[in-house]
Amino acid sequence: MKTIAKTALAAALLLGxxxxxxxxxxxxxMTYGRYADSLLLDPVxxxxxxxxxxxxxxxxxxxxxxxxxxxxxxxxSSEWKVADDGLSVSxxxxxxxxxxxxxxxxxxxxxxxxxxxxxxxxxxxxxxxDSIEDVTAPDRKTIVIKLKHADPAILSALSVFNTGILPxxxxxxxxxxxEAEKAxxxxxxxxxxxxxxxxxxxxxxxMKLVRNPxxxxxxxxxxxxxxxxxxxxxxxxxxxxxxxxxxSGELNGAELIPYSRVxxxxxxxxxxxxxxxxxxxxxxxxxxxxxxxxKDNPMSNSKVREAMKYAVNKDAVVQIVTHGVGxxxxxxxxxxxxxxxxxxxxxxxxxxxxxxxMKEAGFENGFSTSILVLxxxxxxxxxxxxxxxxxxxIGIKLELQQLDNASRTQQYRDGVFPMRPSAWTDDIGDPSExxxxxxxxxxxxxxxxxWKNEEADKLFEASQKEINADKRAKEYAxxxxxxxxxxxxxxxxxxxxxxxxxxKVHGFLQIPLGNNIFSKAWLDK
Numbered sequence: 001m002k003t004i005a006k007t008a009l010a011a012a013l014l015l016g017x018x019x020x021x022x023x024x025x026x027x028x029x030m031t032y033g034r035y036a037d038s039l040l041l042d043p044v045x046x047x048x049x050x051x052x053x054x055x056x057x058x059x060x061x062x063x064x065x066x067x068x069x070x071x072x073x074x075x076x077s078s079e080w081k082v083a084d085d086g087l088s089v090s091x092x093x094x095x096x097x098x099x100x101x102x103x104x105x106x107x108x109x110x111x112x113x114x115x116x117x118x119x120x121x122x123x124x125x126x127x128x129x130d131s132i133e134d135v136t137a138p139d140r141k142t143i144v145i146k147l148k149h150a151d152p153a154i155l156s157a158l159s160v161f162n163t164g165i166l167p168x169x170x171x172x173x174x175x176x177x178x179e180a181e182k183a184x185x186x187x188x189x190x191x192x193x194x195x196x197x198x199x200x201x202x203x204x205x206x207m208k209l210v211r212n213p214x215x216x217x218x219x220x221x222x223x224x225x226x227x228x229x230x231x232x233x234x235x236x237x238x239x240x241x242x243x244x245x246x247x248s249g250e251l252n253g254a255e256l257i258p259y260s261r262v263x264x265x266x267x268x269x270x271x272x273x274x275x276x277x278x279x280x281x282x283x284x285x286x287x288x289x290x291x292x293x294x295k296d297n298p299m300s301n302s303k304v305r306e307a308m309k310y311a312v313n314k315d316a317v318v319q320i321v322t323h324g325v326g327x328x329x330x331x332x333x334x335x336x337x338x339x340x341x342x343x344x345x346x347x348x349x350x351x352x353x354x355x356x357x358m359k360e361a362g363f364e365n366g367f368s369t370s371i372l373v374l375x376x377x378x379x380x381x382x383x384x385x386x387x388x389x390x391x392x393x394i395g396i397k398l399e400l401q402q403l404d405n406a407s408r409t410q411q412y413r414d415g416v417f418p419m420r421p422s423a424w425t426d427d428i429g430d431p432s433e434x435x436x437x438x439x440x441x442x443x444x445x446x447x448x449x450x451w452k453n454e455e456a457d458k459l460f461e462a463s464q465k466e467i468n469a470d471k472r473a474k475e476y477a478x479x480x481x482x483x484x485x486x487x488x489x490x491x492x493x494x495x496x497x498x499x500x501x502x503x504k505v506h507g508f509l510q511i512p513l514g515n516n517i518f519s520k521a522w523l524d525k
Contacts, residue, residue: 001181011133014254024221028523030505032516033242033254036405037204038233041166041187044116044123045180049514052161052427056515057209057231058192060216062091062110062143063155067204069279069512070338070429072159076105076193077143080158084468087152087286089158091143099167100197106374107137110279112168114145124444125162128153128339128428131464149465152472153430160428165193183498195226195519207233209518217240217519227507227522237404243500246271252505252523255516257498258378259322263501264416272503274412275325275496276510277478279334279426284371284387284490285412286419289450293416300450302486307357309347309490311394316349318493321382326493331480332438332492339431341477346484346491350479354394372411372420380421383492415448421451422447422489425514431476435460439483449488456482 001511015316038051043059047051064075075092082454118132131151136144147154151208157163170191176182190198195217196209210230219225234251236242241315242254245262247270257265257273265273285310286299298304314328327335330342358364371387373380381400411417427433436443440460441452459482466472484491497510508521 017223024219024227025522025525026221026223026227026507027229028525029232030228030233030252030508030518030521031232031250032518033236033251034233035235035237035239035242035244035256035374037233038207039197039406040184040411041190042183043162043166044125044403045183046161047124047413049423049425050334050405053514054207054233054515055161055164056194056197057518058190058194059161059166060193061159061161061165063159063160063164065156065159065429065511065515067509067511068277069336069426072155072429075159076110076165077158081153086399087147089145089147091158093141094216095141097193097216099150099170099191099193100212100214101167101170102214103167103170103191103193105165105167105193106332107140107143108181109168110165111135111137113165114143114163116166116179117162123162124437125160125393127443127464128157128160128162128433146299152467152469153432153464154426156430160433167191188480198316199230200304205235206453206461207235209233215519219520224298226519228518231518231521237374239378241376246500246502249502251509254500255497255510256377256379259325259495259498259502260324260378260380260382262323262498270503272501272505274501274510275500276499277336277512278472278495278497278510278514279336279512280423280497281332281334281425281494281516282383282421282423282492283329283332284383284419284492285417285422285447285449286488286490287417287449288488292418298361298363299369299419299488303357303361304489304497305486305490306347306396307354307361308391308396310350310357311354311396312390312492314345314347314492316390317486319497320386321379322493322495325498326495328493330481332487332489332491333428333431333434333480337426337431337434338429339473339476340482341473341480351393357496358394363395363472366397368397368399370399370418371403371442372408373400373402374408374421375404383401383421383517387490403522407485412448414451415445417448427513427515429513432460433465435463435476435479438487439479447489451481451488453486512515 033510063072063079079089085355114135118129131147133148134146174186197477199208199210203205245251246254290300306477328345461474504524
């Protein structure tokens with residue numbers, strides 16, 4: 001369900017009235033506090049929400065996700081059709097669409113962008129469009145996507161960030177000998193098709209976006225979006241500082257508010273505390289490789305992992321960390337994700353069973369390990385300190401290592417991390433993305449953990465081609481059964497997105513797929 005600010009704007013939309021009748025104001029810059037900076041503003045080669053949640057403001061896709069995250073709506077393409085045999089998709093481009101530099105968006109740009117996204121080995125998100133065999137243009141407005149096999153998620157895939165449309169000539173003219181080098185250079189000054197343009201970027205500090213004067217989409221007042229002149233992102237890793245700056249009026253919005261502060265902010269007359277519906281799940285990813293830092297790794301033992309899962313009182317974690325906002329996980333995927341299976345919380349708290357499993361595994365006396373926590377993040381620190389106490393009861397001595405996001409991400413990608421709290425949000429209204437990332441080992445070694453299950457890998461491959469809904473549901477039910485039982489994740493909870501906004505902000509939306517939608521936001525002057 002779409003959630004918007006509790007203002008006259010909401011009443012206008014609910015009553016079907018024109019927003020302009022309620023004094024919608026254009027102009028101004030919205031300042032938004034982020035917990036971490038982006039790393040690479042390229043749709044194909046990025047790897048993380050710090051990039052993904054910004055990309056939809058810079059690049060448009062052929063189709064766009066609906067506000068509830070479950071379907072698609074027109075984007076750069078105004079109409080589309082899947083062939084009766086499911087082996088091709090035809091789309092029509094809008095008239096007069098342009099990139100942010102004023103150059104026309106052509107079928108050649110679309111063909112090049114989609115082929116780049118589908119190129120084997122080109123970024124970890126290629127699996128989303130792995131079914132694409134070829135892209136052609138029978139005329140200057142029509143795109144035909146030929147598929148290797150029927151793909152039940154192809155329309156949703158065309159609304160995902162890695163299928164963003166880029167200008168081929170501008171990208172290829174960027175300095176660099178390899179595509180990765182060109183992508184890095186292009187992403188420093190990207191030319192996109194979204195509602196905003198990158199004006200400046202002081203890494204680790206401030207990113208400024210300004211409105212794209214050539215954006216195609218119309219606002220409620222009949223003029224082109226966005227309403228704002230710009231959005232400025234301030235990178236403020238410390239939760240308390242973000243909130244302080246919001247309360248003082250230095251920020252118009254702040255993301256990832258600690259759940260411990262939600263009730264307080266709900267009673268703040270200057271703040272509109274929003275809990276946007278989400279697909280966000282939280283767990284702790286364990287490195288399960290046989291050796292870690294040159295030593296035998298206890299977490300490679302499935303019984304140890306099982307013990308760690310039973311030793312966690314999820315209800316207590318939900319209360320301590322989310323203050324009752326969260327719900328214990330019933331699968332590795334959100335209950336809002338299509339084909340979710342599971343009606344009971346995973347691994348109900350059982351300390352005696354956990355102790356027995358540790359003894360069976362040969363670790364009756366426990367072991368020492370560490371968890372990588374994002375510095376200044378109250379939720380992650382709360383999770384880690386709670387686990388420290390709970391796992392201490394089965395002999396596991398847990399050390400907290402607080403790191404900045406870039407350093408922790410590098411250890412994670414290199415597969416040398418011991419464990420880390422891991423939040424996930426779907427980017428597509430389909431279970432294939434999270435399953436490829438969590439379960440399917442060829443993608444990124446199952447969350448960079450080193451875990452592998454051949455049956456689950458084969459089931460996932462089959463599900464990517466299965467257009468029979470009942471058969472696909474059964475495949476996903478079995479995949480969840482396998483991963484939930486033995487996977488490298490200690491399941492915790494699912495939660496909404498906590499975003500705090502100034503009462504001056506109207507129309508901002510974070511959809512269940514995580515995208516921050518600033519194009520329809522506006523400010524009271």
